[in-house]
Amino acid sequence: MKKLFNYLSVVALLMLTACNGATFITPDKDAVSFAIDGDEESVNISADGSWSISECPEWVTTEVQDSVLTIKTAKNETGAVREGDIILSGKEGVNVKIKVTQAAKCTHITPASDKVEFEKEGGTQTVNIDTDGLPQVEAPEGFTATYAAGVLTINTPANEEGVKNGEIKLTCEDQSATIAVSQKGNVCPKCNGTGKIKCPKCHGRGYTSYGGADAAWGCKSCGGRGYEGEGMDLDDCLVRGSGRIRCPQCGGSGR
Ligand SMILES: [Zn+2]
Ligand SMILES: [Zn+2]
Numbered sequence: 001m002k003k004l005f006n007y008l009s010v011v012a013l014l015m016l017t018a019c020n021g022a023t024f025i026t027p028d029k030d031a032v033s034f035a036i037d038g039d040e041e042s043v044n045i046s047a048d049g050s051w052s053i054s055e056c057p058e059w060v061t062t063e064v065q066d067s068v069l070t071i072k073t074a075k076n077e078t079g080a081v082r083e084g085d086i087i088l089s090g091k092e093g094v095n096v097k098i099k100v101t102q103a104a105k106c107t108h109i110t111p112a113s114d115k116v117e118f119e120k121e122g123g124t125q126t127v128n129i130d131t132d133g134l135p136q137v138e139a140p141e142g143f144t145a146t147y148a149a150g151v152l153t154i155n156t157p158a159n160e161e162g163v164k165n166g167e168i169k170l171t172c173e174d175q176s177a178t179i180a181v182s183q184k185g186n187v188c189p190k191c192n193g194t195g196k197i198k199c200p201k202c203h204g205r206g207y208t209s210y211g212g213a214d215a216a217w218g219c220k221s222c223g224g225r226g227y228e229g230e231g232m233d234l235d236d237c238l239v240r241g242s243g244r245i246r247c248p249q250c251g252g253s254g255r
Contacts, residue, residue, distance in 0.1 A: 022049035022090030027069070031099040035132030036106055038073035043098060045069055049090055057084025060100050069098075075134075076102045106133020106172035111152065111179050116168075118183035120255070122158045126151050127179060133172035140166025143181050152179070159185040163250045184255050191247035195254040199245045206240030221245060 063070040082102040112128040139145040187193035198204040202219035218224025224241030246252040
């Protein structure tokens with residue numbers, strides 16, 4: 001008889017536990033949305049008793065730790081926006097819905113900076129990227145760039161040559177962004193570090209003339225203007241150019 005009694009108390013205890021379902025379940029958010037790549041989101045759940053997940057979309061995985069529900073999604077490869085509900089259930093009739101949405105498209109790529117400069121020693125720099133997609137990365141010669149989890153990592157070795165310039169391109173479907181990269185180098189071989197080269201239009205004279213004519217035009221390429229010619233007392237109008245222009249290879253930096 002005692003044995004039976006013990007058995008009955010266990011049953012009663014089990015029933016009590018089963019009846020201990022929450023009479024209220026309050027998540028701190030009733031909707032979560034994910035980018036195309038998927039991620040995880042935590043939802044804090046307040047409840048006065050036990051609850052369980054009674055429904056969950058098949059493309060969503062969940063984890064419960066104490067009062068925190070973690071909702072995870074993988075990359076959405078369906079090509080369509082996904083929507084579904086997670087239902088949390090407590091005591092009979094107590095059901096709470098958390099709506100889950102996942103985008104099907106990358107909608108933006110926004111780098112925290114549009115310019116990265118390296119010293120000639122090279123190294124690694126990072127740029128935070130705000131995006132809801134997984135951008136493809138194209139780096140110019142002399143630089144490598146990789147994207148992972150919201151961070152673009154750019155590497156370049158030491159530069160023994162002239163200054164290096166280029167553009168890193170991030171693309172994701174119809175979205176794109178560019179980041180200018182540059183690296184200082186040794187003295188520019190084209191201008192020998194002066195940042196300027198001889199003006200190719202006037203060969204450094206600062207003026208041009210044609211067919212042996214005794215007339216001269218100020219070279220516009222290197223800052224000249226006006227002209228002077230035979231029989232014209234217009235000497236004051238001729239302004240010679242400097243005969244030098246900004247070095248196209250180093251952009252005038254000389255390195
Ligand atoms: Zn130069
Ligand atoms: Zn010139």
